[in-house]
Amino acid sequence: MLAKRVIPCMDVKDGRVVKGVNFVNLRDAGDPIELASAYDAQKADEVIFLDITATSDDRATTVELASHASASLHLPYCVGGGFRSVADIRRMIAVGADKVSVNSAAVTNPALIAEAARAFGTQAIVCAIDAKAVAGNPNKWEVYVAGGRKATGIDAVAWAREAARLGAGEILLTSMDRDGSRDGFDCALTRAVARAVDIPVIASGGVGKLEHFAEGIIEGEADAVLAASVFHFGELTVRQVKEHMRSCGIPVRL
Amino acid sequence: MIAVVDYHKGNLLSVQRGLEALGARVLVTDDAAAIARADAIVLPGVGAFADAAESMQALGQLAAVRERIALGVPFLGICLGMHLMFEEGTEGAPQEDDEESSHNAQGLAVLPGVVDRMPRTDAQGRAYKVPHVGWNQVVPPAGDKDAAVFASPLFAGIDPGEFFYFTHSYVVPDGPFSIAETTHATAFPCAVQYGDAAFGVQFHPEKSSDAGSKLLGNFIAIAKGA
Numbered sequence: 055m056l057a058k059r060v061i062p063c064m065d066v067k068d069g070r071v072v073k074g075v076n077f078v079n080l081r082d083a084g085d086p087i088e089l090a091s092a093y094d095a096q097k098a099d100e101v102i103f104l105d106i107t108a109t110s111d112d113r114a115t116t117v118e119l120a121s122h123a124s125a126s127l128h129l130p131y132c133v134g135g136g137f138r139s140v141a142d143i144r145r146m147i148a149v150g151a152d153k154v155s156v157n158s159a160a161v162t163n164p165a166l167i168a169e170a171a172r173a174f175g176t177q178a179i180v181c182a183i184d185a186k187a188v189a190g191n192p193n194k195w196e197v198y199v200a201g202g203r204k205a206t207g208i209d210a211v212a213w214a215r216e217a218a219r220l221g222a223g224e225i226l227l228t229s230m231d232r233d234g235s236r237d238g239f240d241c242a243l244t245r246a247v248a249r250a251v252d253i254p255v256i257a258s259g260g261v262g263k264l265e266h267f268a269e270g271i272i273e274g275e276a277d278a279v280l281a282a283s284v285f286h287f288g289e290l291t292v293r294q295v296k297e298h299m300r301s302c303g304i305p306v307r308l
Numbered sequence: 309m310i311a312v313v314d315y316h317k318g319n320l321l322s323v324q325r326g327l328e329a330l331g332a333r334v335l336v337t338d339d340a341a342a343i344a345r346a347d348a349i350v351l352p353g354v355g356a357f358a359d360a361a362e363s364m365q366a367l368g369q370l371a372a373v374r375e376r377i378a379l380g381v382p383f384l385g386i387c388l389g390m391h392l393m394f395e396e397g398t399e400g401a402p403q404e405d406d407e408e409s410s411h412n413a414q415g416l417a418v419l420p421g422v423v424d425r426m427p428r429t430d431a432q433g434r435a436y437k438v439p440h441v442g443w444n445q446v447v448p449p450a451g452d453k454d455a456a457v458f459a460s461p462l463f464a465g466i467d468p469g470e471f472f473y474f475t476h477s478y479v480v481p482d483g484p485f486s487i488a489e490t491t492h493a494t495a496f497p498c499a500v501q502y503g504d505a506a507f508g509v510q511f512h513p514e515k516s517s518d519a520g521s522k523l524l525g526n527f528i529a530i531a532k533g534a
Contacts (some may be wrong), residue, residue: 150322177475307471
């Protein structure tokens with residue numbers, strides 16, 4: 055049976071993990087490869103590096119990071135952030151990234167998903183969606199771009215469906231309302247998207263405790279669950295999370 | 309020397325590094341003559357069947373690889389590389405949506421049958437997500453149900469039920485060549501064997517942690533012993 059995935063996510067700036075890292079048993083907690091290797095050892099199912107650097111000079115650092123990752127890690131990894139063209143994506147795939155995630159650029163230019171899927175295969179293209187609840191409308195979520203700063207007026211469920219049609223192989227769905235809240239995933243949002251598309255959905259945003267992961271799978275109907283700070287701060291290990299998920303009857307790789 | 313076949317479709321680094329980490333000498337090459345001289349051949353999985361087959365044909369690799377497999381040279385096809393061991397594939401074929409189509413791309417034709425899209429529903433009509441992405445359990449084929457261990461040397465020391473990392477939308481046909489299977493919507497072969505030394509795996513051993521390294525190590529041992 056296909057295991058539900060647990061995915062630690064690292065925000066990377068200038069080649070270092072940011073957003074606070076206080077991970078136990080690490081010489082240098084800010085090094086993304088070292089952190090990813092620790093997650094590899096804990097049996098994380100994959101890892102995501104999100105490049106949050108602003109300039110193209112810094113992006114060369116991320117290409118270097120992706121190259122080191124392919125040498126050091128024995129698990130699949132995805133790199134996201136700032137891809138605007140097939141050429142940008144090609145550069146990352148060429149150094150060993152298994153997948154790339156596209157976000158703002160795909161909203162502006164949906165053809166990017168189709169072109170990238172044709173060039174590298176559907177399985178290599180993850181469409182990241184940042185969604186925020188529409189006030190006064192409990193079952194509506196709006197897509198935001200530019201790191202959550204810019205509203206688009208686009209319905210998140212409709213956009214997920216369109217991304218899948220264009221050739222995205224997975225949806226990485228972040229609830230902006232829950233991100234950083236520690237209140238758990240937005241399961242209504244996750245479920246709405248998971249039911250709308252026939253490709254896997256990764257739930258993101260809001261994990262604060264052990265039970266939240268299983269909720270994302272059972273109530274959110276997600277195929278994978280993502281978290282950052284609970285892992286980076288050493289509050290929870292991937293193994294603890296998976297053992298709890300298994301106790302809830304969810305298939306996991308332990 | 310293991311030749312990793314480069315058919316100009318993308319990243320081969322992970323496979324190369326996975327093999328080198330286990331002590332193998334590896335040459336990544338697109339040169340049919342170099343492939344023909346190698347002690348063993350690894351065909352990684354990148355892109356779509358039709359594209360890959362066309363490139364391999366143009367580079368003279370299809371004939372070179374086919375001849376070496378026939379001679380018993382150890383071979384490992386990974387993901388699309390396993391698909392290419394079969395006669396035909398519908399992926400990326402010009403008239404993929406036309407059921408009457410006879411325009412499927414031609415593979416190595418070492419094994420019989422057509423590689424086609426994986427089903428999205430099981431026998432009860434339940435829907436499954438495709439691509440099949442993530443870690444799934446690999447077991448001996450249903451025909452070997454009583455087997456407590458895998459029969460093929462490729463799986464030596466690997467327990468049935470071990471997880472490997474998959475990411476694909478197409479599956480190979482079933483047949484006596486199946487040496488392992490997994491289930492997503494339906495059970496399907498996820499490893500195949502031709503003769504004593506030619507293998508294909510649907511999953512990515514280079515991305516499958518310790519179990520993947522074990523399997524690559526088994527292939528290297530088979531290559532050395534051949």
